[in-house]
Structures are given as structure tokens and as C-alpha cells.
């Protein structure tokens with residue numbers, strides 16, 4: 001069966017749903033397809049900084065997320081080997097007022113469900129689950145997308161296709177010259193369990209060649225723990241079951257996961273970290289890549305979901321009237337997003353370099369951190385958290 005739609009979005013993840021809501025807000029009708037049959041609880045925590053929560057408010061979904069999220073009171077950086085806290089940046093009412101948006105931590109499923117619920121309720125958005133992109137063909141006027149379904153195959157012909165199908169994007173194969181994901185040689189270990197002593201904070205414990213981040217997700221007593229270590233594995237999904245004993249061996253004899261009571265009993269999952277360099281083309285003809293499909297990042301600046309939200313919103317701004325002539329709209333999108341994404345990717349890399357220091361580098365880092373004023377540290381990130389997409 002062949003259907004027609006003006007704008008097709010492949011991927012009902014964070015970027016795809018944001019793009020759908022932003023386009024609908026501008027009067028467009030869109031179809032969104034995803035391989036999953038039902039949204040799932042797979043995954044763990046993520047951070048929604050003010051640059052993203054501000055957009056969620058514009059889309060009318062922020063209140064729903066706030067009711068399912070935590071507003072941390074501080075961001076803390078500590079030395080995981082000694083347990084010394086080096087820097088504590090309070091998230092003050094004055095800072096939040098300046099940002100004009102909250103800083104939140106939540107389960108990924110909570111963020112996904114508020115976007116998904118809003119999309120389902122929106123008459124301008126048609127959602128088709130159980131539709132996995134299998135092939136994409138483009139001529140000058142249309143894009144033909146072949147989808148695998150439980151019944152066999154479906155075909156959707158659209159004027160534009162937005163590829164928001166994540167780090168292992170299938171749509172990306174139809175964009176000549178697009179960058180491919182590269183394994184970074186690091187693995188993220190994740191678990192959620194009972195907490196004690198962490199408080200409502202985002203805490204990063206830095207260790208040589210790795211770091212551990214803890215923050216509450218559902219309530220102050222439910223802690224999300226992410227440990228980054230060296231390691232490789234093949235292309236993975238979001239939840240490969242992992243062995244906590246192996247993590248303890250990798251982390252060494254010191255036990256930097258402080259405050260996490262459930263370490264031994266928690267269900268640990270791992271996934272290998274991959275990155276897509278933000279230099280290659282993001283579009284061709286009538287296809288645009290957004291989110292992880294365009295520029296997947298490691299999580300060291302906690303901006304993966306935020307970049308997906310910024311991308312989706314920017315796609316809404318640029319593509320709302322682009323069906324007849326997408327080339328200038330894609331150029332505008334590139335102009336809005338390329339420099340910003342590069343800068344955030346650089347910051348991600350810088351954070352890794354700082355957090356993972358060992359030997360004399362670690363000593364110098366700890367000294368410099370102990371001398372910094374927390375206020376100046378947060379103010380230096382105004383470009384990141386205070387960013388607004390120009391409309």
C-alpha cells in the first residue's frame with residue numbers, strides 16, 4: 001500500500017517528536033514512523049538543561065515533564081579516588097531566573113512519554129509505530145520510503161523526509177557523504193537504584209580514564225548511575241545486561257560510586273559509546289538528518305537529548321514552508337545548527353579530557369578546580385545553557 005504525506009519523519013525518538021510538535025505548531029501536517037511497536041521503559045536517566053527545557057515550554061510539554069522529573073540543587077565535581085569534592089555549583093534561584101527555564105534530570109522514558117503523549121493528542125501528527133525504515137529513494141520532487149511492518153511492507157511517498165532515526169540511522173545511508181558512527185573505545189554502564197547521601201544533586205566523580213555521574217531521576221531516593229570506562233564492543237542496543245563485579249574490577253579498589261546502596265543488586269546495562277562527527281553533510285535533495293543520526297555525541301556534556309530537542313525545534317522553524325523548495329531551508333538549518341553543534345561537541349571532548357586525567361594532570365586539575373569560584377564556572381556556560389534558537 002502506498003500513502004502520501006508532505007513531511008515524513010523517520011524516528012519517534014526525542015528529535016523526531018520535537019520536530020513533529022514544532023512543525024505542527026507552525027500549521028504543518030506530518031507523519032512520524034518508528035520501528036518500535038510501543039514506547040518502552042528501556043534506558044536510564046538523562047539531563048534536560050535550560051537550553052532544552054525552554055524549548056519544551058514553547059511546545060507546551062514542560063509542565064508534564066516537570067511533574068515526572070527532579071530539579072537538582074547543585075552540580076558537583078569530585079575526585080573519585082579520594083572522595084574529595086572539588087567544586088560545588090549551586091543551581092540558585094537567581095541563576096534559574098536568568099536562564100528563564102529549569103534544569104531537570106529525568107528517566108529517558110519520562111521525557112519520551114511527554115513528547116509522545118503530546119504528539120498522539122495532536123491532530124496534525126499521524127504516528128505509525130511498527131514501521132521500520134528499510135529503504136529510501138529520492139527523485140527531484142519526492143522521497144519514497146519503504147517500511148517493514150508486521151504485515152510485510154508499506155510505502156510512504158513524501159515531499160520531505162526528516163531522518164531522526166538515531167545513531168544507527170537507516171536514512172543516513174541515503175545522504176551521500178554523511179559521517180558514519182565511530183566507536184570511541186569507551187563504554188557507558190548504567191543502573192538505577194536506591195540512593196543514600198547523594199541528595200538532589202548531579203555529581204561527577206572523576207577517575208583516571210573514566211568518570212561516574214550520579215543524579216536522582218524519579219524521586220530524591222532513586223539514583224541514576226552512569227560509569228564511563230574504557231572498553232569496546234560491537235554495535236549495541238540500549239540495554240545489554242552487564243556484570244556489576246566486572247565494573248568494580250574496572251573501577252579498581254577504591255569505590256567511587258558513593259551513595260549508591262544498590263550497586264551489587266542493581267540491574268546494570270552497558271552500551272558502547274559511538275560518535276558521529278558533526279562535519280559531514282546533513283542533507284541531500286529532500287532529506288535532512290537531525291539528532292543522533294546527524295551528530296551523535298558522547299554524554300560528557302550531558303547534551304545528547306538537548307541537542308536533539310534544539311535540532312527538532314530548528315527543523316520546525318526552517319522546514320515549515322519548505323516543501324516546494326527545500327534547498328534554502330536546509331541551508332538556513334545548517335547555518336543555525338552547524339556552529340552550535342560543533343561547539344557543543346568540542347565542549348564534550350574537553351570535558352572528557354578534563355574528567356579522565358591521571359598522574360600530574362589530575363593533580364593540576366584538582367588544584368585549578370579547588371581555586372575556581374562556582375559562580376564563574378556556571379557563568380562560563382551561559383553560551384550553552386542560555387542559548388536560544390533565533391526564529
Ligand SMILES: Cc1cc2nc3c(=O)[nH]c(=O)nc-3n(C[C@H](O)[C@H](O)[C@H](O)COP(=O)(O)OP(=O)(O)OC[C@H]3O[C@@H](n4cnc5c(N)ncnc54)[C@H](O)[C@@H]3O)c2cc1C
Nearest residue numbers: 011013014015034035043044132133165166291292305308
Ligand atoms: C530506547 C532508547 C533508550 C535510550 N536511553 C537513553 C538513556 O537512558 N540515556 C541517554 O542519555 N540516552 C538514551 N538514549 C539515546 C538518546 O535518546 C539520544 O542519544 C538523544 O536523545 C538523541 O535523540 P534522537 O531522537 O536523535 O535519537 P533516539 O532518541 O535514539 O531516537 C531514534 C528513534 O529512531 C527509531 N528508529 C531507529 N531505527 C529506525 C528505523 N530503521 N525505522 C524507524 N525508526 C527507527 C528508534 O526506535 C528511536 O525511537 C536512548 C535511545 C533509545 C532509542
